[in-house]
Amino acid sequence: MAKAPTVEDVARAAGVSRQTVSNVLNTPAIVRESTRVRVQRAIADLGYRPHIAARALRTRRSSAIGIHLDPYAGGVSGVVLDRFVHALTEKAGERGLRVLLYAARSADEEIDRMRELVEGGEVDGFVVTGTFHGDPRTGWLIERDVPFVAFGRPWGIDDVDDPAHLWVDVDGAAGTRAATAHLAPRIDGPVAFLGWPRGSGTGDDRERGWRSVVGEAGVRLTSEEDVAAARAAVTAALAAPGGLGGVVCASDTLAIGARLAAASAGRDDMPIVGFDNTPAAEALGLSSVEQLPERVAEGVLGLLMGPTGSTVAPRAATAGAAHVLVEPRLVLR
């Protein structure tokens, strides 16, 4: 086997220092244009690939996928990302991959961490969570051609047909649609929706699914993500003219509040459906929409590596689908 070209080889061919080669690879903006072009030509001519040299020294080739983990924030639904991390670790393990966690307190700090991991050859790609419009992290990754998949769609008019990057998400609207369609023929009175204040992509999506079944006349209740607030909102609605036949909720936290309100009003039998199928919902016997994190993990790995691959492919090599939308499952209790 021919020896893989090194940074030194590139530096010699381009007539620059090692540091300049490193700068071109990692912080190209600080390198003069003419130098950058010369180094990039040397990289292409030699077929240099960063980190291959380092990897060749290892006794086994190993790979990892990086994912940022926030500090624990508590809350009933805080476990959803953790379930995904479990599933990702399990599914990645089946492909011979590990999952590397790193901490960061801001998007900029996360970019610093990602840069270190890419430069050190510690990861072959990333799963990015909590993306937002104009997210500097996805911009940084796209610019450097680092393979990544977002868990969570890019919210916007172009999200499905012309995505800026690969993504996997759960079809929240399909989940609340299924829950509403299940309850509507089984109860007297309206199926209400208990959601968060409008404006969150996730919450508005879940409301759309319910709305598609009940139409414009449906009763929409609003609460912050808080059990006591949800309980108060549902208590008020139960006392109002018309009352409630059942409630589809944007989260299990809201559903627990609805359940407590119903119990206090002597309506223990009122059907309530939560979202996320958390341990708390299970413990209380609440129905809930389950996000199927195992399918999300499979979707992420499929986009990163192909359906059965064990190597992270650069984005251009991923033909076909640019996103996966996982249909959640209604768990009835």
Place this chain on the structure above:
Amino acid sequence: MAKAPTVEDVARAAGVSRQTVSNVLNTPAIVRESTRVRVQRAIADLGYRPHIAARALRTRRSSAIGIHLDPYAGGVSGVVLDRFVHALTEKAGERGLRVLLYAARSADEEIDRMRELVEGGEVDGFVVTGTFHGDPRTGWLIERDVPFVAFGRPWGIDDVDDPAHLWVDVDGAAGTRAATAHLAPRIDGPVAFLGWPRGSGTGDDRERGWRSVVGEAGVRLTSEEDVAAARAAVTAALAAPGGLGGVVCASDTLAIGARLAAASAGRDDMPIVGFDNTPAAEALGLSSVEQLPERVAEGVLGLLMGPTGSTVAPRAATAGAAHVLVEPRLVLR
């Protein structure tokens, strides 16, 4: 700086092949005794340290701690390890370290994963969870002098004074003792303990703390880790002569069952304390004993690296404490 010795240097000094050096490092059992001794002498003479060569090629030195993550098993208390992983990622990040997750379905498979990670220089140490008597994982790590700390004490007569390895654990008995001491003067009737069937180190430890306050006459109720079973056990105890004044529970799952039983019996005000301070307990307004995973993470990193270090030290270099026992906190609601 003098160039670090390589596998080739060792092979040359010992008069063996590279592969034989690798075997001595990784699977010494398959190497003839006389050869092994010769290679080990060469390693010692040259001061060879595996992976240093590979690491030197990376543009930044980076470090990671490996931890095994089981498939998601659900359950109210399943979140405790996840909280610890969040805290470990956060605290490790402050020291410039990452956390590497890997999947394994058995102790033997976990040893295979650990071997790959050690050989590849991908981690500098491990956090081992769910240790048990005669655990082959800790034996394997000790034999190879790989730095590690167990989350969970080695249950046995020698666990505190003469531990086989470093460990961090939560003082469950201190938690239930505090909960019982808080309830006893505030209620009429006995403070019962609702625990799992005897024989688990964790469960028996939590029972001991309660017993140390109530004495031998205390009422002990038993239930599997299941809301419905716990509810049935407490319903029966509430109907029995003597009744119940309050219940200290071995877990939040059991506490939720106790809460439902109390509500059905018109005893909504009966004090109940759970264990783990899960989101489910918080959502239901239940008091609970909080494990303080941030302190556990700090304890683990302190044992692995020293109080403020950013490099994992081999075990022999860790002077002083061989374990950390974290006192949990009673969260009253």
